[in-house]
Amino acid sequence: MQTMLEIKLSKNALKVLEARYLKRDAERRIIETPEELFHLVAGCIAQGEAMWVSPQQIDHWRREYLELMTSLDFLPNSPTLMNAGKPLGQLSACFVLPVEDSMEGIFEAVKQMALVQRTGGGTGFSFSRLRPKGDLVASTSGEASGPVSFMKIFDCATENIKQGGKRRGANMGVLRVDHPDIMEFITAKLDGVTLQNFNISVGATDTFMKALEQDSDYELIHPRTGKCVGRLRANAVFDTIVHAAWRTGDPGLLFLDTINRSNPTPRVGEIEATNPCGEIPLLPYESCNLGSINLSRMIHERQGHPSVDWQKLRATVRKAIRFLDDVIEAGRYPIPEIERMTKSNRKVGLGLMGFAELLIRLGVSYASPEAVTVAENIMRFIDEESLAISQELAAERGVFPNWKGSVYEDRGIQLRNATRTAIAPTGTISIIAGTSAGIEPLFALAYKRSHVLDGQTLYELNPLLLEYLARYGLDTNKIIPEILERGGLKDVDGIPGEIKRLFVTSLEIPFEQHLRIQAAFQRHVDNSVSKTINLPHDTAPSLVAEAYRQAWEMGLKGITIYRYGSKQTQVLELGVGE
Numbered sequence: 068m069q070t071m072l073e074i075k076l077s078k079n080a081l082k083v084l085e086a087r088y089l090k091r092d093a094e095r096r097i098i099e100t101p102e103e104l105f106h107l108v109a110g111c112i113a114q115g116e117a118m119w120v121s122p123q124q125i126d127h128w129r130r131e132y133l134e135l136m137t138s139l140d141f142l143p144n145s146p147t148l149m150n151a152g153k154p155l156g157q158l159s160a161c162f163v164l165p166v167e168d169s170m171e172g173i174f175e176a177v178k179q180m181a182l183v184q185r186t187g188g189g190t191g192f193s194f195s196r197l198r199p200k201g202d203l204v205a206s207t208s209g210e211a212s213g214p215v216s217f218m219k220i221f222d223c224a225t226e227n228i229k230q231g232g233k234r235r236g237a238n239m240g241v242l243r244v245d246h247p248d249i250m251e252f253i254t255a256k257l258d259g260v261t262l263q264n265f266n267i268s269v270g271a272t273d274t275f276m277k278a279l280e281q282d283s284d285y286e287l288i289h290p291r292t293g294k295c296v297g298r299l300r301a302n303a304v305f306d307t308i309v310h311a312a313w314r315t316g317d318p319g320l321l322f323l324d325t326i327n328r329s330n331p332t333p334r335v336g337e338i339e340a341t342n343p344c345g346e347i348p349l350l351p352y353e354s355c356n357l358g359s360i361n362l363s364r365m366i367h368e369r370q371g372h373p374s375v376d377w378q379k380l381r382a383t384v385r386k387a388i389r390f391l392d393d394v395i396e397a398g399r400y401p402i403p404e405i406e407r408m409t410k411s412n413r414k415v416g417l418g419l420m421g422f423a424e425l426l427i428r429l430g431v432s433y434a435s436p437e438a439v440t441v442a443e444n445i446m447r448f449i450d451e452e453s454l455a456i457s458q459e460l461a462a463e464r465g466v467f468p469n470w471k472g473s474v475y476e477d478r479g480i481q482l483r484n485a486t487r488t489a490i491a492p493t494g495t496i497s498i499i500a501g502t503s504a505g506i507e508p509l510f511a512l513a514y515k516r517s518h519v520l521d522g523q524t525l526y527e528l529n530p531l532l533l534e535y536l537a538r539y540g541l542d543t544n545k546i547i548p549e550i551l552e553r554g555g556l557k558d559v560d561g562i563p564g565e566i567k568r569l570f571v572t573s574l575e576i577p578f579e580q581h582l583r584i585q586a587a588f589q590r591h592v593d594n595s596v597s598k599t600i601n602l603p604h605d606t607a608p609s610l611v612a613e614a615y616r617q618a619w620e621m622g623l624k625g626i627t628i629y630r631y632g633s634k635q636t637q638v639l640e641l642g643v644g645e
């Protein structure tokens with residue numbers, strides 16, 4: 068029997084749920100309530116316990132998971148919410164597929180991509196194995212057309228697969244910096260038309276980054292023969308990368324050597340690519356499911372002072388990791404190779420959302436050194452607790468099958484999951500939870516959110532700001548329209564310094580601080596961190612170059628920048644007064 072639940076969902080959360088998640092009948096009428104959705108998800112995931120516990124205990128976990136989600140303390144990634152207990156049954160957001168250097172291999176990958184994308188998963192590919200443009204094709208004595216031209220086929224296929232009628236797919240395309248076609252790849256998206264369903268990232272090696280430091284050449288390697296087929300000046304390539312990123316946001320960089328230094332299963336394979344938003348480096352055919360803890364709900368007040376509720380956070384991490392491990396059992400997989408790889412490494416990605424809101428509620432400015440300390444303390448704690456619960460699960464259920472030969476065997480740590488933590492963007496689930504996205508600062512205090520739901524536009528004044536304005540008696544008919552009009556607090560008369568300090572927005576924060584926050588999280592995340600280094604429109608290209616260099620020096624696994632206004636359509640726009 069279903070009990071009535073009280074879920075505190077905002078208007079925007081309801082809009083998102085209605086547009087994308089709730090079940091519809093043949094006439095497209097919604098036939099499911101949010102309560103029913105969460106019941107279905109909790110019941111489906113708790114079935115993941117079936118191999119280890121009694122029916123009573125399954126029911127215990129069903130209730131725990133229901134509470135975990137309906138309290139909005141934690142939400143799993145969109146495919147789990149959309150598909151659990153429903154016919155597709157595919158629950159993971161992140162996939163990497165191999166692309167072999169043959170016609171069969173390439174079109175097999177296109178087909179596999181289609182099978183993954185129609186279930187709501189995002190796909191990442193390394194195209195580094197493909198022979199370069201102009202290379203000989205033995206079977207036809209013709210010339211190969213090269214990675215970029217084949218990427219267009221993937222792009223076109225994605226354009227035409229709408230995920231269960233819900234959203235368009237997303238891809239990550241990676242090419243190693245030492246691939247002979249690297250220059251064509253870097254500039255591939257400059258026309259604003261090509262590869263629009265791809266995020267692209269250059270696979271930067273340490274060799275390349277060192278050549279850059281020393282202003283020297285580096286070798287281009289033929290992917291089939293492994294031989295050097297040319298040389299490029301690292302600085303010239305880097306300059307092209309920086310200018311393209313400055314103009315369009317693409318390409319980002321993935322630091323492949325840094326990524327592989329923390330590959331938990333190096334003997335199973337080398338990591339060449341990530342999922343679309345970069346937070347999960349994966350081996351070919353691996354998938355990973357994500358979940359995020361809502362930090363804005365991990366706060367308590369003691370004698371009027373807000374602080375992090377560590378006890379609640381611990382309990383939430385423990386349940387969340389168990390939930391994500393159960394997702395691996397409860398899910399269905401689009402192709403057998405993915406099921407095999409995923410169940411061999413059992414990677415999960417627990418992260419968080421609402422970091423900016425947490426800081427505001429603690430009275431800490433995102434732009435201050437204290438914010439870096441909070442980031443570090445929170446993530447260290449989540450990392451340690453995740454490790455502990457994954458060890459307990461290993462004792463109950465066994466280690467992940469590829470554990471033998473993994474870095475954890477070398478260290479003598481028995482674990483259920485090859486990875487446990489990641490910071491996802493939480494683009495949609497943070498709207499459902501009604502908090503700030505991932506670890507990002509507030510983007511704007513008043514904004515128009517377009518393209519998130521096909522064709523719909525949402526207007527918002529940040530509710531947290533409203534709350535603070537009310538505290539100061541400033542939620543007036545004069546001030547609110549002014550903030551909406553300007554898209555922020557700048558130049559609005561009568562706003563106290565404290566509010567301006569706490570409600571600092573993304574474009575006002577120097578790039579170094581964005582990087583420090585990303586690095587603080589990365590130090591305690593075993594996968595990777597999705598973060599956009601948002602830059603004002605008038606940023607110089609030299610600053611982008613500086614950010615990319617520093618990212619490598621700081622040990623980040625990747626970097627993505629976005630200069631405001633550099634794409635014709637962007638998800639977030641400042642102000643609503645235009």
Ligand code: ADP
Pocket residue numbers: 143144145146160161162187188189190234235236237342343344345346357491492493494495496497
């Ligand atoms: P959500 O909030 O919907 O759970 P996120 O914004 O946190 O999703 O993104 C997490 C991951 O989900 C991305 O890195 C990507 O792998 C996948 N993803 C997000 N949006 C899409 C999309 N439109 N199509 C395919 N995959 C997506």
